[in-house]
Amino acid sequence: APAKSSRRKVIITCAVTGSVHTPTMSPHLPITPDQIASEAIAAAEAGASILHLHARDPKDGRPTADPDVFMQFLPRIKQATEAVINISTGGSSLMTLDDRLAASLRAEPEMCSLNMGSMNFALFPALDKPTEWRHDWEPKLLEATRSSIFKNTFADMELILDRLGKGCDTRFEFECYDVGHLYSLAHFRDRGLVSGHLFIQFVFGVLGGIGADPDNLTHMKRIADKLFGDGYSFSVLAAGRHQMPMITMAAAMGGNVRVGLEDSLYDGRGQLARSNADQVRRIRKVLEALSLDAATPAEARDLLGLKG
Numbered sequence: 001a002p003a004k005s006s007r008r009k010v011i012i013t014c015a016v017t018g019s020v021h022t023p024t025m026s027p028h029l030p031i032t033p034d035q036i037a038s039e040a041i042a043a044a045e046a047g048a049s050i051l052h053l054h055a056r057d058p059k060d061g062r063p064t065a066d067p068d069v070f071m072q073f074l075p076r077i078k079q080a081t082e083a084v085i086n087i088s089t090g091g092s093s094l095m096t097l098d099d100r101l102a103a104s105l106r107a108e109p110e111m112c113s114l115n116m117g118s119m120n121f122a123l124f125p126a127l128d129k130p131t132e133w134r135h136d137w138e139p140k141l142l143e144a145t146r147s148s149i150f151k152n153t154f155a156d157m158e159l160i161l162d163r164l165g166k167g168c169d170t171r172f173e174f175e176c177y178d179v180g181h182l183y184s185l186a187h188f189r190d191r192g193l194v195s196g197h198l199f200i201q202f203v204f205g206v207l208g209g210i211g212a213d214p215d216n217l218t219h220m221k222r223i224a225d226k227l228f229g230d231g232y233s234f235s236v237l238a239a240g241r242h243q244m245p246m247i248t249m250a251a252a253m254g255g256n257v258r259v260g261l262e263d264s265l266y267d268g269r270g271q272l273a274r275s276n277a278d279q280v281r282r283i284r285k286v287l288e289a290l291s292l293d294a295a296t297p298a299e300a301r302d303l304l305g306l307k308g
């Protein structure tokens with residue numbers, strides 16, 4: 001029999017649309033349930049094993065937390081792919097916690113995001129805004145993020161751990177936007193509120209969080225190694241033009257990667273990504289150059305101890 005490959009498997013998460021970018025910023029941003037479903041399915045076919053999902057109002061692309069909208073694309077994605085469904089509990093900083101949890105409580109997915117602290121969260125493309133917008137709500141949303149707080153108090157996080165973790169057997173993508181967030185996660189681990197193998201997403205380049213600097217990645221990893229030992233896997237996402245360099249570094253350091261139009265609208269210098277799958281294919285080429293393989297959904301489930 002041929003020798004089994006002992007290459008490390010890298011989990012590619014694709015964050016398909018998010019709630020940060022707006023329709024004027026890219027004609028390729030998926031908006032309708034049909035678009036979100038087909039982008040997610042194509043990303044999975046290209047090699048993403050986790051799909052991180054938000055919903056948008058089909059009328060105008062505004063971020064929405066409406067579970068009925070989620071239910072217009074979740075079953076289609078589930079039916080067409082083996083990929084792990086990961087629903088955002090972050091929503092956007094303008095939604096209430098109840099709103100943010102509604103879709104996950106309805107769908108009881110294998111995985112949800114859990115944002116590890118309260119912070120300022122400015123829309124990162126805010127600095128080069130277009131002069132003409134397709135919808136009135138877009139500049140208002142950008143403006144609102146200047147004076148709103150992305151609220152994730154300890155009580156909020158405990159509620160999510162209890163309702164989704166304990167209640168639905170959901171595992172988490174723990175989103176850490178700064179070093180302090182790692183200590184908050186360790187605190188929950190110490191209290192027994194989180195257990196098992198942890199999947200930690202290091203988030204770089206959100207205005208209000210840690211910057212997209214290679215030194216910050218080595219520091220985050222060093223501290224996470226101290227706090228969690230071999231009880232965790234890390235993944236990296238970085239905003240905008242920092243996406244590819246930072247996730248390439250993550251892959252080379254033994255980590256996993258997140259791509260997708262939620263995090264960057266680009267695929268190559270100055271080139272709008274035509275699809276989420278294009279970004280998946282780009283990072284796969286990088287992985288190939290590093291002699292690494294993308295994890296299948298089954299391998300991702302195995303690595304992260306998901307319910308399947």
Ligand code: KMH
Pocket residue numbers: 015018019020088089090091113114115175203206262
């Ligand atoms: N928008 C990303 C920077 C969430 O959905 O919970 C972080 C994120 C948050 O994905």
Ligand code: ZN
Pocket residue numbers: 015018019052054088090113262
């Ligand atoms: Zn998200």
